[in-house]
Amino acid sequence: MGRYVLRHILRAPGKSLLCLVLAGAFMVGLMLIRVSTIRSENELEHLYTTTTVTAELIKNSLAPITRKGITYTGYVYPSIVDDLAGTGFLSHCYVEAATQADYLIRLDARGGVVDDRYTVGDVTLYGAEYSQEFQEHHADAGGEITYFDGWDESVFLQSWNDWQSEDTAKVYPAVVSQKLYETLQMEEGDLLRAGIAVDISGEPPKTTRVVTNLTVVGTHPGSFNMVLLPMESYREVAGTDPNYQRVILTIDPAKNHQLDEFRVRLSDLLPEGGVVPITAVYWDQELRQAIAPMEQGITLMKTLYPVTLALSLIVAAGISILLSLLSAKEAAILRVLGNSKARCRAILCLQNILPCFVGLVAGHLVAVVMAHVMLPTGDAAGLLLPALGRTGLYLISAVLGAAVASVAMTAKDPLELLQVKE
C-alpha cells in the first residue's frame, strides 16, 4: 500500500504539487496577514506615542474685548490652565500674557530718572517663556536674544523671588529690542521704569495700573516696541493672576490614545474658562492623517484574516474531495483486485493528504521563521500557537474532505465505474 501511494504521489506531480503548494501558501499567507497586522499595530502605536498633538484655546470672536471703554488683551483664566495641568494629560503648557505699557523711562543703575527725553510710549510687555512657541506666534519677535554678561535664557524659567531681597525695591528682568535699547541710549546695568495696566482674572475683568522697575538683561533683534518678561515676573508685576491671551496645550504623547477623553474634559471646562466664550482648536492633523490610512489597513487585514482562513479550509476540503473524485477509477480497480473498502479509503486519503501534509509542515516552518524575522520576539511568540492551530485546522479540513470523498467513492459499484457505457 505504501509503495502504491508513494508512486501515485510522485508520478502525479501536478496533483501533489497543487496540494503541497496550496497548503504551504495558505500557511505562509495567513501568517503574512497576521505579521503585517501586528507590524502595522506596532507602527501605529509608535506613531501614537511619538506624535505631538497640541491644542490652542482661542476666543470665539475676533472682536476686541472691551468693557466700560477698556480693551483687554487677556481672556483665558489661569484657573482653567491650572485645572488642565492637574489632569495629567499635558506634557507642557505654553501661556502668554501681554499688556500695554503707557510709558517706559530709562533710569540709571541706582533708579534715578536720567532724563525725561528718554521716554517711549506704546510699548507691549509680554509675559511669556521666550520659546519656539513665542517666536512662532510673533512674526516680529525675530531671532536670538543677546544676553548681557551674567544672564542667559534660564532667566525665563526661574522664579524671580529667589534673588530679590525684601527691602530693596523690586526689579524684574526684561529683554528689550535692540532698537529701543539704542533709542534710549542705554548702557548695561541701566533700569527701566514702566507704567502699565494689568488685566486681572475675574468677572467682570479688572485692570490695575502699576509702576514697576525692570532691569534689562538682554536685547532681541525683533520689533521696537516688544518687551519680554518671564511669566513669573509678569505675574509679580501684575500683583495678581493675569488672564492669558494665548494658551497652547501640548498633550503628553503617552496619552494620545485618550485624546477623546481629554477633549471631553476640556470642553467641560471651557464654559468657565474665559472672559469671553472660548474654544479649543486641536492641531492633530499629523496624527489623524497618518493614523487613518493605517487604521484602515489594520481593519482590512483583520477582516481579510478570517476570510482567508475560511477560504483556506474550504480549499483544503475542496481540493481533497476533487482529487479523490479524480481517482475514482483507480479506486474501483483497487477494489476489483481485492482491496477492502477500508483499504481503498486509506489509499485515497493518504494519496491526497501526504502532499498536503508536507506542504503544511514546510509552510508552517516558513511562517514561523518569517514571524521571527519580521517581528520582535514577544510578538512572534504570540503567533506560534495560532499558527499551529491553523495548520491543524487545515489538516483536519483536508482529511475530512478526503474521508468524505473516499467513503463516497467506495460506496459505488466498481464495475459501474469501470465498464464502458454505450
Place this chain on the structure above:
Amino acid sequence: MSILSVNNVSYRYKKGDRMALNGVTCEFEAGKVAAVVGPSGSGKTTLLSILAGLDRPSAGSVILNGADLSAKDLDQYRREDVSVIFQAFQLFPLLTVMENVCYPMELLGAAQKEAKAKAGELLRKVGIGEEKWKRYPANLSGGEQQRVAIARSMASGAQVLLADEPTGNLDGENSRNVVALLSRLAHEENYCVVIVTHDPAIADASDTVYRMADGVLTRER
C-alpha cells in the same frame, strides 16, 4: 469438472425496479471457455459482478470449489480466486506494465523479486516483450494493454478469469489474438474462463454458451 457453480441466484439493485438476475443457475468448468451472450441490459455484467465477488446475491448461492461464497470474505476471494478483464483494460495508468502485473502479487504479500520474476514470465506468455515492461499503459496499443491486463489477471494465481467484453475496444486482429490467448489459457493451463460478449465469433469459439435475457440465463450449448 465444475469449479464455480451458481445456484438459483437472483439479484435486485438497490435502486432497481425489477430483478436484474432472476433465478440464475449455471456451472463454469476449469479448462473451458464459457460465453455469456444476450441483449444489452439483460443482466450479463450483473452476473459477472456476483461471480467476481463485488456483490452478494439477493437470493441463491455461488459455490467455489465446493465452498459457499456467502461464508467467504469477498475481498480475499477477489484477491485470490477470481480476476476480471475489462473492455477498457483498466490498468493503473501511473504504474508501469511491470508494476501493474506485480500489483496483485504485492497485495498477497509476495516478495518484490519473486513478483517481478513471475510477472516477467506472465508478460512473455501473453507476448509482451521486455522492452515494454517499463512503459506506462498509455504508451501501449489497445491490444497490448489488454494482454497486459490478462497477465495481471493471472498474477494472483486465480483460477477463474472473468472478462466483460474483452474485445470491445479492439480491432479484428487484436480481438482474435486476445480470444486465442484466453482459449489457450483455458485449454492449456486449466483456467476457468468466462467471457461476456456480444461477438458471435467468440461465442462460436467457446466451449459452452449461455444466453441471458431479462435476468434469466439459459444454456444454449
